[in-house]
Amino acid sequence: MVNISQRITSVENSLLPPVIIQGEPAPEMTLAVRMQHYKVPGVSIAVIDNGEIEWARGYGVCDQDNNIPVTTTTLFQAASISKPVAAMAALSLVQEGKLDLDEDVNNRLKSWKVPENEYTTEQKVTLRGLLSHTAGVTVHGFEGYSANQSIPNLLQVLEGTEPANSAPIRVDLKPRSQWRYSGGGYTIMQQLLIDVVGKPFPVIAEELVLNKIGMKYSTFEQPLPEKLVASAATAHQEGQKLENKYYNYPEMAAAGLWTTPSDLALFAIELQNALSGSSNQVLSTEMTNLMITPEMHPYGLGLMLNDQEKVTRFGHGGANTGFMSKLVSYTSKGQGAVVMTNGSDGYYLAEEVIRSIAKEYNWIDFLGKAKVLAQVNPQIYDIYSGEYELKPNFILKVTKNQDRLYTQATDQQKLEIFPESETTFFFKEIEAQIRFVKNNAGQVIHLVLNQQGEYVAKKLK
Secondary structure: OOOHHHHHHHHHOOOOOOEEEOOOOOOOOOHHHHHHHHOOOEEEEEEEEOOEEEEEEEEEEOOOOOOOEOOOOOEEEOHHHHHHHHHHHHHHHHHOOOOOOOOEHHHOOOOOOOOOOOOOOOOOOEHHHHHHOOOOEOOOOOOOEOOOOOOOOHHHHHHOOOOOOOOOOOEOOOOOOOOOOOHHHHHHHHHHHHHHHOOOHHHHHHHHHHHHHOOOOOEOOOOOOHHHHOOEOOOEEOOEEOOOOOOEOOOHHHHOOEEOHHHHHHHHHHHHHHHHOOOOOOOOHHHHHHHOOOOOOOEOOOOEEOOOOOOOEEEEEEEEOOEEEEEEEEOOOOOEEEEEEOOOOHHHHHHHHHHHHHHHOOOHHHOOEEEOOOOOOHHHHHHHOEEEEEEOOEEEEEEEEOOEEEEEEOOOOOEEEEEOOOOEEEEOOOOOEEEEEEOOOOOEEEEEEEOOOEEEEEEOO
16 A cells, blocks of 8 residues: 555655756655755646645745745646636637637637737637737737736736736737747737636636636735735745745736646546546536647647647646746546746756656656767857847856856756767756757857747847
């Protein structure tokens, strides 16, 4: 018989990096030590096995100043893990015949319309495009609003007018021509659901998804209702708590869900059961299969997928200011895990925890691989140093320090990268690679970041 306590202890004491350099011993990493390393005050974990939540546990504190412990019912911001939950609500309306995946969304939008332009002449914006990030829509993500700031309504966010702090949401690529992540697309979807159902979005999500699955500690309400504030973790940026606890996100479908790992685990279990046909509390098996069918990328309708050809896992990551989380679930093994944190570097920690879970629960395909370190003359690092633009206002700085090469993305931790060849480098902390590209004169013109897809970053200087 499985001893759950021993399993938990093993997970807590065997955190793993994504990469181990061949010939080097595997590092010994405990959860407590890695929380300190990443300056993450609180962590909450739920593990799925045999189609059930086998265990859930909280670690650390909700707020570094008051030492209130994290419990399994502590609320965290799910950030972009809001997207698959919101997508399920939209697909339930498709299932009811109230929406069509491939219809022009302007046919159903009432309060606001997607502005027509040269990109929408031949191909219209559809719900399928919005859910799969293939609608050609702008605005990658959202910054949020502090408690002392005015919070825009949804129309102000869509138009990018004050007090919104994000750009207008527009189409600047031909819809369905390529994959590009867009929180703006999910904000259009939020307005679409409001116009079709005629209710506030939190109510729609509660009625269509949360209540049916039993996600009783979850809400899309923004700001968080006063009765729930005491249950919420405080966001921390580089170890320091935010002045007003956390930011508010009126872009609810894209980033506004407050929840727990156990509730998200129930969401994953419902998808697992729907895929097998054993439960269809929200979506049919056919509709759930659409969610995990890749669309121009290892991304379905609201879910990140592990492969574009043979899908065996689905999930999503989440990153709001001071909150980082990750959900991983298998399609058919009845296994998965959710890790939520209240620290700005918590995503790295969540990855390490999930790899520890993978080792304990024998998820062979999830474990990192050994890399061979190439012998490279560090003088070449000089031409790699500089600033690279991944997207507007998001810069990746590459610097050399004592024959080592480092990268630092905007508002993120500095990380060392290691040579796999003269032009290709890998990270130890995250599952990602960087490849530097030169022109015929030997000058570096851009880099390619491979991290759940390829992203080209032009060298600025």
